[in-house]
Structure formats: structure tokens, C-alpha cells
Amino acid sequence: MIGTDCLKFDKDGLIPAVVTDYYTKKVLTVAYMNRESIDISIKEGKTCFYSRSRKTLWRKGETSGNFQHIVSIIADCDRDALVVEVVKDGPACHLGTDSCFNDYVYKSNSIDEFSVEGLYKLLEGRKKDMPQGSYTTYLFEQGIDKILKKVGEECTEVIVAGKGGDRAETIFEIADLMYHVLVLMVETGIEPKDVIDELSKRHVIDHKVKQQKMK
Numbered sequence: 733m734i735g736t737d738c739l740k741f742d743k744d745g746l747i748p749a750v751v752t753d754y755y756t757k758k759v760l761t762v763a764y765m766n767r768e769s770i771d772i773s774i775k776e777g778k779t780c781f782y783s784r785s786r787k788t789l790w791r792k793g794e795t796s797g798n799f800q801h802i803v804s805i806i807a808d809c810d811r812d813a814l815v816v817e818v819v820k821d822g823p824a825c826h827l828g829t830d831s832c833f834n835d836y837v838y839k840s841n842s843i844d845e846f847s848v849e850g851l852y853k854l855l856e857g858r859k860k861d862m863p864q865g866s867y868t869t870y871l872f873e874q875g876i877d878k879i880l881k882k883v884g885e886e887c888t889e890v891i892v893a894g895k896g897g898d899r900a901e902t903i904f905e906i907a908d909l910m911y912h913v914l915v916l917m918v919e920t921g922i923e924p925k926d927v928i929d930e931l932s933k934r935h936v937i938d939h940k941v942k943q944q945k946m947k
Contacts (some may be wrong), residue, residue: 736770740812746782749814751824753831754803755928756849760824761832765814770805777802779816798822819932848914848924855918871915879919882912 741747746764753760763781765773769789772780779792779800793799800818807814825832858868871879886909893902917923 734807734811736767738811739770739807739814740810741766742812744784746784747812747814749781749805749816751779751800751816751818753824754817754819755925755932756847758831759833760800760818760820760830773802773805773816779818793821796822796826798824800824848910851911852914852918852924855914859918868915871912872919876916876919879912879916883909883916886912 739747745766747766747770749763749765751760751763752758763779764784765780766782766789769780769782772789772791776791779802781790781792782788783790791799799821800816801821803817803819805814805816823830825834855868858866859872862869862872871882886905889905890902890909893905896902917927
């Protein structure tokens with residue numbers, strides 16, 4: 733751990749801060765901080781930045797309610813830039829989007845990065861467009877009862893594969909289950925963030941229980 737006195741600020745007393753989502757690791761925004769805003773951020777546990785245009789401090793979420801709860805602040809090797817990991821209450825961008833970074837300047841077609849959030853968005857698109865010949869379209873057309881039935885069937889197949897001790901088969905069946913659960917989530921309007929938030933609450937509770945047992 734280092735103190736703020738070890739950081740290197742520019743001639744205006746500022747240091748760039750790259751804000752990332754603690755769970756998804758996605759870059760949310762890039763802002764600037766000075767010594768005072770860093771001290772406030774650490775004290776309050778929420779991001780506080782310095783506005784170069786208004787020349788004043790501003791707390792993220794003070795007007796929108798979209799606060800960013802700080803998990804960590806990490807300096808780079810030169811100690812002249814920061815990465816701030818946060819758990820956010822809402823959109824990071826003033827335009828109402830999840831992140832300020834949405835417009836591709838270039839994207840390689842040779843690498844197709846997978847993410848649960850990306851699959852969720854794809855399934856949302858399937859529900860909106862309902863392309864013919866798509867299995868996902870079929871599930872949405874059949875409705876909630878069919879989707880729930882498939883989730884139940886996949887749960888059973890995971891149990892059978894896990895009991896059988898076949899690792900590859902278990903992975904395959906878990907993937908099937910996760911896909912159908914995501915379809916259920918889209919159908920019922922539950923986003924991955926909702927589940928992550930719930931797991932986060934349980935993590936805190938579990939951590940407290942472990943501490944009590946150790947006393």
C-alpha cells in the first residue's frame with residue numbers, strides 16, 4: 733500500500749483515473765482526480781473527481797444517484813495514473829449508457845470475445861427480432877412454461893452428469909443450463925447485474941458469518 737504522497741500529479745495537480753466495473757472489468761469512464769478528491773473518495777468510499785471544465789470537485793452520482801462504490805484504487809508503475817475499481821449503482825455515462833466507451837474506432841474480426849453479458853444482449857436481440865429458424869426464438873414463442881420446463885430438464889441433466897463423474901459432460905450440461913437460465917432471465921426482465929448484486933450481498937453475509945465463527 734502506498735500513500736497519495738507517492739503519486740505523481742501533473743502541473744495542474746491532477747492525475748488521470750480509469751474507472752472500471754469491479755465485476756465485469758469493463759472500462760466505464762476516464763476522469764481526473766486531485767489530492768483532495770482522492771482523499772474524499774477514500775474517506776467516503778465513493779468516487780469524487782475534479783472537473784477540468786468547471787474547475788471544481790464533483791461527486792459521481794450527487795445529482796443522478798448513480799454512485800460508484802470504490803473497491804480499490806491502483807496506481808500504475810510510474811504512479812502517474814490510477815485505475816479505480818467500482819461497484820456502480822447505475823449508468824456510468826451522462827448519456828445514460830452503462831459505459832462512456834461505446835463507439836468502436838476499430839475492432840478485429842479475428843477475435844470474438846465471449847462474455848455472459850454479451851450472450852445476454854444477444855438473447856435480448858433474439859426476443860426483439862424473433863428471427864425464424866432460431867431455437868431461442870422458438871423458446872420465446874412457446875413462452876414461460878416451456879422455458880421453465882427446459883430449465884428443469886437441464887438441471888436434471890447437470891445432476892446426472894455430475895453424479896456420473898464425467899467432467900466434460902458436466903461442463904457441457906452446465907453450459908446448457910446457463911443458456912436456458914439466461915433465456916429465462918431475458919423473458920422475465922432479470923439482468924445479469926441483478927444476479928451479481930444478489931451474490932455480492934451474500935458474499936458480504938458469508939464473510940461476516942466466517943468471521944463470527946473464527947472468534
